Amino acid sequence: MEADAISDDSGVPGALEISPAEAIPDGLTGRWWVAHTKPRNEKALATDLTALGVRHYLPLCPRATRSRTTGRISRSFVPVFPGYVFFNGTDEHRYLALRTNRIANTLVVTDQAQLIGQLRHIHQVLTTDAGLEWSGRLRVGEWARVVAGPLLGVEGIVCRRLSRLRLVLNVETLGQSVSIEVSRELLERIDGPSYTPPR
Numbered sequence: 001m002e003a004d005a006i007s008d009d010s011g012v013p014g015a016l017e018i019s020p021a022e023a024i025p026d027g028l029t030g031r032w033w034v035a036h037t038k039p040r041n042e043k044a045l046a047t048d049l050t051a052l053g054v055r056h057y058l059p060l061c062p063r064a065t066r067s068r069t070t071g072r073i074s075r076s077f078v079p080v081f082p083g084y085v086f087f088n089g090t091d092e093h094r095y096l097a098l099r100t101n102r103i104a105n106t107l108v109v110t111d112q113a114q115l116i117g118q119l120r121h122i123h124q125v126l127t128t129d130a131g132l133e134w135s136g137r138l139r140v141g142e143w144a145r146v147v148a149g150p151l152l153g154v155e156g157i158v159c160r161r162l163s164r165l166r167l168v169l170n171v172e173t174l175g176q177s178v179s180i181e182v183s184r185e186l187l188e189r190i191d192g193p194s195y196t197p198p199r
Contacts, residue, residue, distance in 0.1 A: 034107035041080045041102040048100040056087035063147035091112035118171050130180040144187040
């Protein structure tokens with residue numbers, strides 16, 4: 001298993017104890033960028049950004065794998081969005097990030113408030129025991145908001161899988177999403193997405 005060193009604000013267990021607003025704070029001097037990393041460089045880039053003093057967010061979730069030869073279970077943390085790290089900074093910070101030689105290219109975030117709100121919702125989900133699944137594309141459906149429980153206020157698109165309802169949380173900048181199972185009684189329909197960042 002990969003054993004890269006990860007900074008505390010990159011999505012590892014210590015970071016999951018902080019609120020979404022602390023993980024993705026307001027009032028930073030720069031703007032948010034999306035780094036499209038070279039293969040298997042997400043954690044190493046997060047470590048390099050920490051050393052450079054560049055604020056970043058790498059959402060990670062736990063994964064358990066069983067060895068085919070020994071049958072032993074190994075536990076690790078893997079990126080929610082493989083190949084992507086979010087970082088905040090000026091053009092100079094972006095230049096420093098590119099000099100790590102771990103980035104294939106950077107994506108411009110045109111709607112900063114939207115990305116902040118979406119990342120905070122992702123972080124809020126990661127702090128719970130909700131079952132997280134990857135979705136490779138955006139879904140079309142009704143928008144809903146969770147009205148109770150640890151996911152209170154999280155918004156997404158309702159979809160159905162194996163007769164169960166799931167809420168899809170999109171990150172439009174990446175064209176990707178994650179989904180969680182939510183009981184119907186915990187959802188209320190809303191007219192469309194609002195990007196008020198959760199606190």
